[in-house]
Amino acid sequence: MSSPAGTRLEHDAMGPVEVPAARLYGASTARAVANFPFASGPLPRPVILAMARIKQAAARANQCLGLLDAERAALIQRASQDILDGAIGMEEFPVDVFQTGSGTSSNMNVNEVVANRCAQLARRPIGAKDPVHPNDHVNRCQSSNDVFPSAIHLAVLERLDAELAPALALLAGELTVKATTWSAVLKIGRTHLQDATVVSIGQECGGWAAQAAQSRDRLLIA
Secondary structure, X not given: OEOOOOEEEEEEOOEXXXXXXXXXXXXXXXXXXXXXXXXXXXXXXXXXXHHHHHHHHHHHHHHHOOOOOXXXXXXXXXXXXXXXXXXXXXXXXXXXXXXXXXXXXXXXXXXXXXXXXXXXXXXXXXXXXXXXOHHHHHOOOXXXXXXXXXXHHHHHHHHXXXXXXXXXXXXXXXXXXXXXXXXOOEEEEEEOOEEEEEEEHHHHHHHHHXXXXXXXXXXXXX
């Protein structure tokens, strides 16, 4: 149901709530935006994409187990792929990063967006929860307590090679250069509030360089 103000009326277990008519998210997301108005920013894009991958995988698994029919499973996978491909923008995921610790609001945000995209693909009204329901179908056999930490792990894994490992390698390299440049620059050594053996700033930088390099290596083999 749409209103003249450019919103549609959706219902959840708590009753009716107005949702922007142009948005794919639903009642749970609209409530979360109102309940957590911190303006700290939404979740990082890699986490949202990881949650979309989880929805895809869950749909395939549920179909294989006979818990989801082929039509709904295909719709969920296609809608999730639209998130991964960027056809569905990040404006559909407005829930603040500061929310419930289990990530329930963001999990429901993704569930609702996927379900409403499925409705579009099936030529049904947005918000109809037909043929795909955000909880009963998109979130089937899942819990926010599992989805959210799994998404964080997947996001970290994805960005490790692309961002973190190269950054640590760059840091280690720069610190190694400083270790050589400042090898003759002495600093006062202190331990237990007393004078200790004098070291150079270069020695300190060398230790930091080794620490950064070892951290990178450990991450890559973890």
